[in-house]
Amino acid sequence: MNDSNIVWHDHHVSKSERSEQKNQKACVLWFTGLSGSGKSTIANALESKLYEMGKHTYLLDGDNVRHGLNKDLGFSDQDRIENIRRIGEVSKLFVEAGLITVTAFISPFRSDRKIVRDLVESGEFIEVFIDTPLEICEQRDPKGLYQKARKGEIPTFTGISSPYEHPVSPDIHIQTAHHSVEESVSSIIEYLSQKGYLDASTH
Amino acid sequence: MNDSNIVWHDHHVSKSERSEQKNQKACVLWFTGLSGSGKSTIANALESKLYEMGKHTYLLDGDNVRHGLNKDLGFSDQDRIENIRRIGEVSKLFVEAGLITVTAFISPFRSDRKIVRDLVESGEFIEVFIDTPLEICEQRDPKGLYQKARKGEIPTFTGISSPYEHPVSPDIHIQTAHHSVEESVSSIIEYLSQKGYLDASTH
Numbered sequence: 529m530n531d532s533n534i535v536w537h538d539h540h541v542s543k544s545e546r547s548e549q550k551n552q553k554a555c556v557l558w559f560t561g562l563s564g565s566g567k568s569t570i571a572n573a574l575e576s577k578l579y580e581m582g583k584h585t586y587l588l589d590g591d592n593v594r595h596g597l598n599k600d601l602g603f604s605d606q607d608r609i610e611n612i613r614r615i616g617e618v619s620k621l622f623v624e625a626g627l628i629t630v631t632a633f634i635s636p637f638r639s640d641r642k643i644v645r646d647l648v649e650s651g652e653f654i655e656v657f658i659d660t661p662l663e664i665c666e667q668r669d670p671k672g673l674y675q676k677a678r679k680g681e682i683p684t685f686t687g688i689s690s691p692y693e694h695p696v697s698p699d700i701h702i703q704t705a706h707h708s709v710e711e712s713v714s715s716i717i718e719y720l721s722q723k724g725y726l727d728a729s730t731h
Numbered sequence: 732m733n734d735s736n737i738v739w740h741d742h743h744v745s746k747s748e749r750s751e752q753k754n755q756k757a758c759v760l761w762f763t764g765l766s767g768s769g770k771s772t773i774a775n776a777l778e779s780k781l782y783e784m785g786k787h788t789y790l791l792d793g794d795n796v797r798h799g800l801n802k803d804l805g806f807s808d809q810d811r812i813e814n815i816r817r818i819g820e821v822s823k824l825f826v827e828a829g830l831i832t833v834t835a836f837i838s839p840f841r842s843d844r845k846i847v848r849d850l851v852e853s854g855e856f857i858e859v860f861i862d863t864p865l866e867i868c869e870q871r872d873p874k875g876l877y878q879k880a881r882k883g884e885i886p887t888f889t890g891i892s893s894p895y896e897h898p899v900s901p902d903i904h905i906q907t908a909h910h911s912v913e914e915s916v917s918s919i920i921e922y923l924s925q926k927g928y929l930d931a932s933t934h
Contacts, residue, residue: 539779541788549787576742584752584787585744586828596850597820600813610803617800618821625789625830647799 546626548728550584554652555725556619556629557716558644560636560695561658562687563673564665566704566712567632570658573713575630581717583726586622588615589632603684609640616644623652628725636692656716657698662687664705749829751931753787757855758928759822759832760919761847763839763898764861765890766876767868769907769915770835773861776916778833784920786929789825791818792835806887812843819847826855831928839895859919860901865890867908 547554557574559567571587578585598614601607612635622629635641645653665687666674677685684690695701700719702712720726750757760777762770774790781788801817804810815838825832838844848856868890869877880888887893898904903922905915923929 540775541778541782541790545782546787546789549782549785572743575744579744579748579752582752584749584829586749586824587744588824592824592827596823597817614800614817618824620799621789621791621795621821622825622828624795625825625828626787627828 543624543626546624548626550626551728552583552626552628553725553728554623554626554628555654555720556623556631556644556648556652557654557656557700558619558635558641559630559632559656559658560634560641560698562660562662562665562692563634563685564668564670565658565660566702566709567634567658570702570704570709570712570716571630571632573709574716577713577717578628581726583628584626585628585630587630587632588618588622593618593633609637612637612640613643616647619644620647623648628720634686634692636686636690638693638696641695654700654719655695655698656700656702657695658702658704659694660704746827746829749827751829753829754931755786755829755831756928756931757826757829757831758857758923759826759834759847759851759855760857760859760903761822761838761844762833762835762859762861763837763844763901765863765865765868765895766837766888767871767873768861768863769905769912770837770861773905773907773912773915773919774833774835776912777919780916780920781831784929786831787829788831788833790833790835791821791825796821796836812840815840815843816846819843819850822847823850826851831923837889837895839889839893841896841899844898857903857922858898858901859903859905860898861905861907862897863907 559571561567568589571589575585575587593615598611601611615631615633619629619631641655669675673682676682677688686692700716704712762774764770771792774792778788778790796818801814804814818834818836822832822834844858872878876885879885880891889895903919907915
């Protein structure tokens with residue numbers, strides 16, 4: 529029955545309501561670092577730990593973005609910028625959804641990371657530098673990419689034929705040569721806890 | 732300390748774990764209908780109701796997508812297809828995050844809606860047809876768009892100069908000429924409840 533006398537209050541569920549419902553403060557933990565630096569490993573371990581703690585998270589990485597949303601993009605400079613732009617915009621949506629969002633992409637350029645930082649509100653962007661020396665990354669070479677890059681089979685490869693601009697003042701600095709995955713996760717959790725992200729009531 | 736003897740179990744938080752944590756089954760409620768049909772109003776009211784029920788949702792609509800992720804897209808046929816493709820891919824990510832995801836876009840073409848349905852798993856895509864006669868939409872004309880379209884100021888406008896392909900067998904069919912917003916929301920909630928989306932333990 530169409531009763532036009534009913535006044536429907538046009539309520540939108542707010543970002544803070546979505547965060548509070550999950551007893552946390554939404555943010556994006558933006559991991560940056562060389563290929564093979566350990567971004568995905570630490571990001572997955574962090575997510576598992578946060579899940580155990582009852583926190584609501586989501587991880588954006590090459591696995592779920594490259595073959596889906598960004599499958600139309602290649603590796604030209606323009607496409608790499610567009611790749612990060614879209615990931616930034618999607619991260620913003622996940623933050624609005626109230627989730628602790630983790631992203632694991634090389635994201636080598638300061639300007640691109642700044643674009644994402646500026647997309648979200650102050651305090652919502654947490655830059656996590658996964659700092660592993662190039663020699664170690666190349667030694668690990670989990671996907672055999674460095675070997676290919678050295679042979680010239682990958683024309684632009686970060687750290688070899690394309691620059692990696694390390695963060696000047698990352699919010700969290702993880703040196704994997706000196707810390708295990710477990711220690712790295714603990715230090716990120718401690719940061720989140722101290723800054724009040726793991727409890728909706730703290731400010 | 733880098734103790735390479737520590738074996739770190741590489742655990743990924745799964746889609747079902749994310750859903751179960753929220754005591755629900757993730758899905759995408761894909762609203763389709765003419766401009767002015769009531770998609771956004773009903774979608775927001777539905778979200779508010781689900782939020783009151785303690786459910787974890789997110790709404791993708793023009794407000795948060797057009798000026799962000801899809802701000803590079805215009806209204807050519809190609810761009811409209813890309814618009815829906817990206818929204819579909821992002822919906823898929825939100826479903827993987829365990830959320831009951833609601834989208835409110837005209838999405839006039841069956842082929843585009845089918846692409847999205849095929850992106851997600853069986854049972855995760857729920858097509859919601861917001862069925863409002865063109866005459867009523869045009870009479871409401873909340874944004875003055877029909878008036879502009881009739882004057883020829885909008886070259887391709889769904890229902891006027893571009894077709895709307897109504898769903899052949901929508902999962903949920905809402906006829907707004909006969910039902911209030913509140914009734915519409917109730918019928919969607921009933922569908923979700925009966926099909927087990929509001930309880931992680933039902934199958």
